[in-house]
Amino acid sequence: QRYTSSTYPLILDLGVGPGLLSIEIFRKIPQATIIGIDPLIKMLELAKGNVKNTDFQTFEPIVGVSENIPLKNSTVDVIASRFSLPYWIQPNKSFEEMMRVLKPGGKVVLEALNRDFPTWKLFSIKIHMLFNRAGRDVTKYHTDAYKLAHTLDQVEQFFIEAGFTISEKKGKKNEWKFIIVAEK
16 A cells, blocks of 8 residues: 555545546645545546546556445545445445544545435436436436435434544435535
8 A cells, every 4th residue: 555655635536436526636636646446347447547638647446345445444534425325235334444444533525315305306307317318328327326325314324323523514305415524
């Protein structure tokens, strides 16, 4: 693990997917080192290609899952995760793993789909996506994710049970997503 002694922040993009969040992070913190973890090699290759098309060089894609993060204890400054929570098989274990790899005082910024989002609004989004030629596969993927989503209260409980302190919450009960910031 060559990043553990860096003077720049080490950020873990958990569930990196195509790397779009990593690119946003690099734009705000260009000196950061970002490790992108995803269970799918196809996604990691896509992320590596997308990041390569930018000026950012300190991106490391790693195959892994949220329930068993392949990093040493207390090595990560910030964990960012956007919309991957519905695919975590054992969320309680995932939150314990995030606690394990974070440095003391480290933060998690989790953006998640909201299970409490009204079904009729979800249907209108689905129609909108189809009219805008998002494609049936993409539309199905995004709307099916809500079936696996969690409520704001459930996610807050995952954080608390893992020993985190919640420092910020953004989003309301009927909105399509929410953000929780928590600290070790």
